[in-house]
Every structure is written in C-alpha cells, then in structure tokens.
Amino acid sequence: MTEISFDGRVAIVTGAGGGLGRTYALDLAARGAAVVVNDLGGSVDGKGGDDSAAQKVVDEITAQGGQAVPNYDSVATPEGGESIVKTAVDAFGKVDVVINNAGILRDKSFLKMEWSDLQAVIDVHLMGAFYVSKPAFAVMKENGYGRFVFTASNATFGNFGQTNYSAAKMALVGLSNTLSVEGARAGILSNVIMPVAKTRMTEDLLGDFANYLAPELVTPMVTYLSSEACTTAHGNYSAAGGRYAAVNWALGQGWYAGAGVTPTAEDIQAHLDQITSTDGFIVPQSTTDEIVALAAHFQAPA
Ligand SMILES: NC(=O)c1ccc[n+]([C@@H]2O[C@H](COP(=O)([O-])OP(=O)(O)OC[C@H]3O[C@@H](n4cnc5c(N)ncnc54)[C@H](O)[C@@H]3O)[C@@H](O)[C@H]2O)c1
Incomplete structure (x- = not known):
C-alpha cells in the first residue's frame, strides 16, 4: 500500500484545539501537511474563549517536527472565516484542505429551546462552515485542487433535544453535496463525516460505551477524505470505534x-x-x- 502523504499540502482544521479536530491536525501534520490549527477555545456550549487551546496543539505538532500555525478566530462570522483562510495563505501560500469541525451544543427539548440556542448552533456549525469554506473555495479553484470535509452527526437520524443541532448538521449534507457538484470541474472534492467519539462534548452522554470510541479511530477516515488518494466526492461516512460505513441519502x-x-x-x-x-x-x-x-x-x- 502506498503511504498517503500530505507533503506540500496546506490544511485548515477548525475547532482543532481539542477533541476530534486535534487528532485530525496531528495526523495531517505527521503526514507532511502544513496546518492551520483554528480554535476559539470556548466551552462546549460556545461561551468564552482561550487562545491556549489552539496554541497547545501547534506546540504538539512543532515538537514532533511538523509545521503548524494557530488561529483563534471564531468560525461564526464572515470576518472570522476570511481571517482563518488568510492565516493559511499568509503562512503557507495556499489552502488545499478544509476540515470543518468546530462545533458546540445547546441541547434543549423543542419547546424549551430559546431562539438564542438555535442561533448559536446554526452560527457555528452551518454559517461557520460557509464562512470558512467560501474564501477557501476561491483559493482552491484558482489552484485547481481542493478537499473539503464537513462534520455532520448521527443526530441527523433524529435525537431528542437536538432539533437545533440536527437541523444544522443535516444542512451541511446539502452544502457538501452541492459543493461536490460545483467543485467537480476544479478538482475540488467534498465529503461529510459523521463521527462518534469520546470527547468533552460526549463523555457525559456516552457512559461506558465511550471506552470503545477513541477519537483517533475517526481520524483515518477524515485523513483519507482530505487526501489526494481520495477521488470520490458527495459521500457521507459514519466513523466510530473503528467501524466505517457510508450513510446514504x-x-x-x-x-x-x-x-x-x-x-x-x-x-x-x-x-x-x-x-x-x-x-x-x-x-x-x-x-x-x-x-x-x-x-x-x-x-x-x-
Ligand atoms: N464527539 C462526537 O461523538 C461527535 C458526534 C457527532 C458530531 N460531532 C462533531 O464533531 C465536531 C468536533 O466535536 P468534538 O466532539 O471534538 O468536541 P470538542 O468540544 O472537543 O471540539 C469542538 C471544538 O470546536 C471549537 N469551537 C467551538 N466553537 C468554535 C468557533 N465558533 N470557532 C472556532 N472553534 C470553535 C471548540 O473550542 C472545541 O475545541 C463537532 O462539529 C461536533 O458537533 C462529534
């Protein structure tokens, strides 16, 4: 089997200061990618901010001989998205890969959900993916190469207390499917990952089951979808505990x-x-x- 290399490639991983995003950033960097480690460093419900989250992962990568720069912007504004892409272009000259991973939770049953809980979740997951991907798409189109990974969830199947989150996640499937159509002529592929992993977001929810679900077991699928070796777009893949399966619309x-x-x-x-x-x-x-x-x-x- 030929090794999948990211030599000469530039990747942006949003929300990479911890959890799943950190594992993606580490694997891509270990395979030769120059990585923008974006993270606002907030709480699971999207409050606050702390630059140390992104910086720590950058330090881990550089300690292992890899190349990375931090970015502390929120994905949830157009300016933030522009700035994340600019960080990649300024530091490394281009963008080849965007892994839209940043995320928050504001779980509430439907009638109890405040509009602010809906807005916050839509802003980070859906608007954030647009705000980062649109400027990145422009750079990729110019270069005739790109890989997008969007992060959905098994909440799209329906999950109590997650109308806001499942709606935002399902919307990303539509975004990725249409980017696959629009990107095809420019060598830009887009796919969706539906991870299940033990992170700070899920450890209280998963109980003992979490022991089967190391985040590193999601990473190989995301690395593959981000690579030159990946030649298919328009996919959705569940990745959890070492089991990888297409989910079809x-x-x-x-x-x-x-x-x-x-x-x-x-x-x-x-x-x-x-x-x-x-x-x-x-x-x-x-x-x-x-x-x-x-x-x-x-x-x-x-
Ligand atoms: N862990 C799971 O089982 C699971 C399941 C389905 C989907 N997901 C999705 O996977 C992604 C990663 O989640 P995780 O489990 O690693 O959780 P996590 O909380 O460990 O990681 C999410 C990261 O996103 C960052 N972030 C939040 N808002 C941001 C913003 N506005 N701008 C930049 N960064 C921001 C956070 O600071 C955090 O580091 C999320 O999109 C989540 O919805 C996770």
Whole structure:
C-alpha cells in the first residue's frame, strides 16, 4: 500500500484545539501537511474563549517536527472565516484542505429551546462552515485542487433535544453535496463525516460505551477524505470505534400513479408499501439524477 502523504499540502482544521479536530491536525501534520490549527477555545456550549487551546496543539505538532500555525478566530462570522483562510495563505501560500469541525451544543427539548440556542448552533456549525469554506473555495479553484470535509452527526437520524443541532448538521449534507457538484470541474472534492467519539462534548452522554470510541479511530477516515488518494466526492461516512460505513441519502423506486392520472390521498395510503420500499434504492449524485429516475417512469410503457 502506498503511504498517503500530505507533503506540500496546506490544511485548515477548525475547532482543532481539542477533541476530534486535534487528532485530525496531528495526523495531517505527521503526514507532511502544513496546518492551520483554528480554535476559539470556548466551552462546549460556545461561551468564552482561550487562545491556549489552539496554541497547545501547534506546540504538539512543532515538537514532533511538523509545521503548524494557530488561529483563534471564531468560525461564526464572515470576518472570522476570511481571517482563518488568510492565516493559511499568509503562512503557507495556499489552502488545499478544509476540515470543518468546530462545533458546540445547546441541547434543549423543542419547546424549551430559546431562539438564542438555535442561533448559536446554526452560527457555528452551518454559517461557520460557509464562512470558512467560501474564501477557501476561491483559493482552491484558482489552484485547481481542493478537499473539503464537513462534520455532520448521527443526530441527523433524529435525537431528542437536538432539533437545533440536527437541523444544522443535516444542512451541511446539502452544502457538501452541492459543493461536490460545483467543485467537480476544479478538482475540488467534498465529503461529510459523521463521527462518534469520546470527547468533552460526549463523555457525559456516552457512559461506558465511550471506552470503545477513541477519537483517533475517526481520524483515518477524515485523513483519507482530505487526501489526494481520495477521488470520490458527495459521500457521507459514519466513523466510530473503528467501524466505517457510508450513510446514504437515497431515493426509492417509489410508486408511479401513471400518465395523466392525478391520484387521491387514498391512493397514496393504498400504495404506501411501494412508496416506502427500499428495493432498488439509488443514491442520486445530483438533482439531475433524480430527474433522470423520474423520467424513466414517464417513459416506461403503460
Ligand atoms: N464527539 C462526537 O461523538 C461527535 C458526534 C457527532 C458530531 N460531532 C462533531 O464533531 C465536531 C468536533 O466535536 P468534538 O466532539 O471534538 O468536541 P470538542 O468540544 O472537543 O471540539 C469542538 C471544538 O470546536 C471549537 N469551537 C467551538 N466553537 C468554535 C468557533 N465558533 N470557532 C472556532 N472553534 C470553535 C471548540 O473550542 C472545541 O475545541 C463537532 O462539529 C461536533 O458537533 C462529534
């Protein structure tokens, strides 16, 4: 097996002052990447700030002979995103990889959730990913090469108390899927990771199960998706405890009412088995793929 190298590559890892992001930054740097270690250094619920988080990881990398610079901006403002990308360009001349990893939690059941809890989570996870990725995309497009990894979560499957978080995380799937379409011609690939790991964010929630879930067991998937060796985009991957699995946003064959027929709600009820069947699932790679699948129904002989 050829070793996956990041020699000559420049990577930004947001929220890399601890938890999962730190492990990504360390692995990329050990493989030759010059890394911008971004972290605001706040609490799990996104309050406060402390430069020492990012600085410590930079010190770890440089002590091991790697190259890294810190950045302490919040991803949650356009200026912060610009500044993170500028840090990479000023220090290392370009950006090849962006791992959008910074994150916070403001868990509350739906009716108890304050608008400020929604706003804070959307600002960091979703807006933050836009604010960092847009200026980075411009640099990558110029260079004809780029790799994005966005961080979603199994909360997208539905998790009590996480309407804000699961909505923000699911939105990142849409962002990555469309960046995959827009980036294709410029050699820019985008994928999504859905990690499960023991970090300060989860250790109280996972109990003994956390012992199976070292963050370093997520890292290989993220490193692969960030590398030249990765040639596929538009993926979502669950990575947890040494098990790596694609998660698909898939389309069933469904039920077609027939040309010229306007079915009733009762017809829908009667055909629910076909409508919800997973037989013949496809994983559309773009809107066009759904239109093509739809057209096949229209063109099939009655
Ligand atoms: N740990 C898990 O099991 C798990 C599961 C699903 C998703 N995730 C996601 O993985 C990512 C990493 O989480 P983690 O578990 O390592 O938690 P963590 O709290 O250890 O790491 C998150 C980091 O993001 C930083 N951060 C927060 N807001 C920021 C901002 N505005 N700007 C810059 N940095 C900011 C924090 O300071 C922190 O260091 C998050 O996006 C999280 O939602 C984690």
